[in-house]
Amino acid sequence: MSIKLHGYWRSSASYRVRIALNLKGIAYEYVPVHLVKDGGEQHQARYQGLNPSELVPTLVDEDEDIILNQSLAIIEYVDEKYPSAVKLLPEHKLQRARVRALAQDIAADIQPLANLRVLQYLESHYQVDADGKAEWSRHWIEKGFAGIEKRLQTTAGKYCFGFDLSLADVCLVPQIYNALRFGADMASFPLIQRIHENCNKLPEFVAAKPENQPDAQ
């Protein structure tokens, strides 16, 4: 296959790209990068060559001779390369802008704060224990979800933006997976929960779940 996705089962940025590739109907080879084993395979020379940021995911598209990092950049690239499949970025510029903003509310202002390397730093530098790390993660997730829930009051239908799937849903579902993992209180987020349920009825979302990946533990 010409498309390879280097990722990790529990990385929510990898999870986003898996959902997007499934929704676009693109066959791809999944190459696991173990983020913990042996100090993290993402720090080894072989992976550094693909991605000097030493983070997952990385997409390699051999047809186009491109190696690409950053989940949102990857998803927009795939959306543009295969325009005939379901559009993850809407055609209209106002709607497209709103979708990108909600996706970035998650990808910039929630997810990076509870990333593995950040939790490792909290432990090594400030002696934050497992409970403290979960509290830290929940704090940023709940804060971010509070803003998103308010936005969804004016945009949501079956999905984040009406009845069409978009990049926003592709980002939201993996973030909810993390929220549940860290024990976030979801009671205040009924719209987020409804969208989560609706998305997870779709086989493209189910196949992308962390527990359904070959490197799941």
Add this chain to the structure above:
Amino acid sequence: MSIKLHGYWRSSASYRVRIALNLKGIAYEYVPVHLVKDGGEQHQARYQGLNPSELVPTLVDEDEDIILNQSLAIIEYVDEKYPSAVKLLPEHKLQRARVRALAQDIAADIQPLANLRVLQYLESHYQVDADGKAEWSRHWIEKGFAGIEKRLQTTAGKYCFGFDLSLADVCLVPQIYNALRFGADMASFPLIQRIHENCNKLPEFVAAKPENQPDAQ
């Protein structure tokens, strides 16, 4: 003026949007939101109504009746609305993807970690002092810049991508401002420094500098 930018002089996400608006030649009204005074104006009801995430910047485009958050979404919106001015996202899909990825290396994996609210949390929950907060900020900036410097070895000319300005430069310059503010060691990043110098020769970048804003202190 139909475009209002709600921002803060020292917010690097606001700084990005100011550069982009200047490069696009768009006149706008700048509305300061003081992030510290009275516990932070971004948390007050008046601003929450514009942006329930309680973060800056927010762009209001009265012509289009849109209120938009997230600096990268705002910049892509402006770039699409005014296609005849300098293009901040390249025409070719591979190049566009690379520009987006580098912008997100900064906007997702560096900047949010040294955001004001994160530094406030470190202080209130883990008693991290001013030196410790600067160390935390430098750590993520230097880590992120190391990856970016390697990428620039294959892409940089006068700017991040050859000789055309792009969204990547618009994100890089404000991040360097933060890097210098927190005392990051820039010696290992000669390409980043060169691009910084080249950008700051342009009046559009100079006018966007924090110290040139009406709310600068």
